[in-house]
Amino acid sequence: MTAAPDQEKTGLGNYFIANYPPFSFWKSDFLPDAHAALNRPPVPGTPLGLYLHIPFCRKRCKFCYFRVYTDKNAKDVSVYLDALLKEVELLAQTPCVGGRPLDFVYFGGGTPSYLSADQLRGLMTRLKEIMPWDQTREVAFECEPGTLQKHKLEALKEVGVTRLSLGVENFKPEILQYNGRAHLEDEVYRAYGWAREVGFDQINIDLIAGMVGEDWANWRECVAKTIKLDPECVTVYQMELPYNTRFSKSLQMHDADEPPPGSIADWPTKRAWVQYAFDEFVKAGYEVTSATTVMKDPKKTHFVYREALWTGADMFGTGVASFGHVNGVHVQNVDTWEAYIDKLDRGEIPLGRAFPTSERDRLIRELVLQLKTGHLERSYFTRKFGVDAVDEFRPAFDQLAADGWLTVTPAAVDTTPAGLLQIDRHLPVLFDPQYVGQRYT
Numbered sequence: 001m002t003a004a005p006d007q008e009k010t011g012l013g014n015y016f017i018a019n020y021p022p023f024s025f026w027k028s029d030f031l032p033d034a035h036a037a038l039n040r041p042p043v044p045g046t047p048l049g050l051y052l053h054i055p056f057c058r059k060r061c062k063f064c065y066f067r068v069y070t071d072k073n074a075k076d077v078s079v080y081l082d083a084l085l086k087e088v089e090l091l092a093q094t095p096c097v098g099g100r101p102l103d104f105v106y107f108g109g110g111t112p113s114y115l116s117a118d119q120l121r122g123l124m125t126r127l128k129e130i131m132p133w134d135q136t137r138e139v140a141f142e143c144e145p146g147t148l149q150k151h152k153l154e155a156l157k158e159v160g161v162t163r164l165s166l167g168v169e170n171f172k173p174e175i176l177q178y179n180g181r182a183h184l185e186d187e188v189y190r191a192y193g194w195a196r197e198v199g200f201d202q203i204n205i206d207l208i209a210g211m212v213g214e215d216w217a218n219w220r221e222c223v224a225k226t227i228k229l230d231p232e233c234v235t236v237y238q239m240e241l242p243y244n245t246r247f248s249k250s251l252q253m254h255d256a257d258e259p260p261p262g263s264i265a266d267w268p269t270k271r272a273w274v275q276y277a278f279d280e281f282v283k284a285g286y287e288v289t290s291a292t293t294v295m296k297d298p299k300k301t302h303f304v305y306r307e308a309l310w311t312g313a314d315m316f317g318t319g320v321a322s323f324g325h326v327n328g329v330h331v332q333n334v335d336t337w338e339a340y341i342d343k344l345d346r347g348e349i350p351l352g353r354a355f356p357t358s359e360r361d362r363l364i365r366e367l368v369l370q371l372k373t374g375h376l377e378r379s380y381f382t383r384k385f386g387v388d389a390v391d392e393f394r395p396a397f398d399q400l401a402a403d404g405w406l407t408v409t410p411a412a413v414d415t416t417p418a419g420l421l422q423i424d425r426h427l428p429v430l431f432d433p434q435y436v437g438q439r440y441t
């Protein structure tokens with residue numbers, strides 16, 4: 001099936017599917033459901049994770065739509081970290097913890113590595129007192145290369161970080177600068193070298209295919225430079241143009257200082273870049289483990305955060321505007337600094353909106369998220385949800401198979417290579433009708 005030409009341009013809006021049902025259906029009216037979920041014991045066997053949002057960055061990238069601040073001083077940071085710890089403390093006392101140890105911890109942002117070594121040590125020490133992570137399978141930490149020093153990496157290793165993710169995105173100085181990235185190419189090599197010296201045994205490098213100014217020659221170099229660094233894992237995103245980014249606003253206003261629409265690669269070009277990257281990584285000994293990731297040794301290297309979330313783990317999402325999921329209810333915190341700090345000052349869990357999922361919502365959620373890995377086991381869904389996932393959505397799977405995006409066998413569903421690269425645009429055929437064609441955020 002050939003996509004219509006307007007689907008092939010990089011238009012405004014979110015393309016990638018990060019959750020289900022879409023966030024635009026989450027409402028403050030459902031907050032009583034969220035509080036009830038926090039006050040129930042957990043479903044036995046459900047792992048529990050903790051996400052911490054560190055919303056500070058040195059500069060705002062022009063394609064970024066996250067809740068981040070570039071103007072906060074040391075006192076603001078300290079106020080925020082106190083609020084974050086207070087939130088974890090409040091959550092740790094809720095019945096839904098049910099004595100569960102943390103299965104995974106994820107520091108995301110923003111830029112967690114924006115914090116100083118002392119701030120990190122202080123934060124981690126207090127966190128571990130509230131919710132110990134000695135039984136945790138993974139402590140993941142996102143870094144911006146230009147914010148790292150060797151002693152900061154030593155502090156991270158010392159407190160138990162197991163997976164370091166470096167937001168490299170591109171190596172070319174002009175592209176980094178034009179897209180508003182704060183780091184320089186040399187800082188990538190320096191940070192990576194220190195991380196190896198300090199002894200991190202799982203390093204991920206993030207790349208973005210299709211940053212403004214990208215071309216084939218530079219993309220090939222980016223891939224070659226990444227392979228030379230030899231990380232355990234590489235994540236390759238395709239550039240989106242969500243609403244409320246500097247690029248998308250200037251496109252709407254045709255700002256002469258910003259890129260004309262033609263300079264942003266279309267989807268077929270970005271897919272070709274990702275396919276090229278995957279082919280090169282495979283030649284270098286990596287395996288493709290999802291629509292966005294390759295891993296050197298998937299038997300040894302795991303990304304627990306993703307694996308657990310995509311198979312229905314609970315997760316406390318802490319920090320301003322963070323997303324979580326507890327006892328069947330999706331939750332998101334209030335999304336302004338003032339409201340977040342204020343609620344915690346008053347000793348309240350700072351929830352802003354929620355969505356109570358049905359059993360069918362959870363089935364579809366896991367189905368679409370697991371398809372993003374390129375493979376799903378039918379027996380998993382029969383065991384967990386009591387239905388055969390393929391039979392339940394037979395017309396959609398038959399159509400996707402007929403169009404060449406996936407194959408169905410009695411045991412599993414596997415995407416084709418072409419299907420995997422554009423899986424997000426096919427997933428809505430599995431959505432219930434009320435959620436199709438809705439703005440995602």
Ligand code: SF4
Pocket residue numbers: 056057059060061063064065066068109110111144167
């Ligand atoms: S570093 Fe990440 S979170 Fe910060 S502005 Fe850039 S894209 Fe956004």
